[in-house]
Amino acid sequence: MSQRVGGARSVVRSGAMGVNLKGVKNLTDPHAGIPQPSRLTSRALTRLRFVLVVAVFALAAAACAEAPPLPEGADAQLVEGRNVWQARCATCHGPDGGGGTGPRLNEGRVLERYPDPADQAAIIENGQGNMPSFSSVLTAEEIEAVIRYTREIL
Numbered sequence: 001m002s003q004r005v006g007g008a009r010s011v012v013r014s015g016a017m018g019v020n021l022k023g024v025k026n027l028t029d030p031h032a033g034i035p036q037p038s039r040l041t042s043r044a045l046t047r048l049r050f051v052l053v054v055a056v057f058a059l060a061a062a063a064c065a066e067a068p069p070l071p072e073g074a075d076a077q078l079v080e081g082r083n084v085w086q087a088r089c090a091t092c093h094g095p096d097g098g099g100g101t102g103p104r105l106n107e108g109r110v111l112e113r114y115p116d117p118a119d120q121a122a123i124i125e126n127g128q129g130n131m132p133s134f135s136s137v138l139t140a141e142e143i144e145a146v147i148r149y150t151r152e153i154l
């Protein structure tokens, strides 16, 4: 009789109970079974997160950048010129004409380079280097309007 009880006890101690306890311990350990990143990896992840946050803010700032507004009472041709500028030119020359892929055009630069607006029109119509031709994209009126915008507003 006593031997049987002893046998049962030893089974509980060394067998089933031991395994169960291990299982419970693993369940309560939040890191059990999940490989932890090395310190180097987590530092790289922190840096990546920082870069992503900065990139998102830069993109938001770029999306908000607008072409300079028109003075009150500006005529319809200038309104059209600003629309054409925003839609067709700002991506390369910068929303304010300060330059980008294309050269700076603002603060009187086009007046200096092209005293005769017809010379400026020729570049827009025909293109030049990496500047695309707009003769089949914009009407003569739109080109005239955007030229006025670059000369009078930028």
Ligand code: HEC
Pocket: 084, 085, 088, 089, 090, 091, 092, 093, 101, 102, 103, 104, 105, 110, 113, 120, 123, 124, 128, 129, 130, 131, 132, 134, 146, 147, 150
């Ligand atoms: C895809 C980019 C791109 C777009 C879009 C673009 N341009 Fe350009 N633009 C350029 C580049 C590049 C140059 C320089 C060309 C060269 O001389 O090699 C340039 C040059 C010019 C010049 C001559 C500048 C100088 O200093 O002589 C004018 C004027 C100009 N662009 C006006 C415009 C206008 C107006 C629009 C919109 C209708 C426009 N561009 C759209 C890229 C672009």
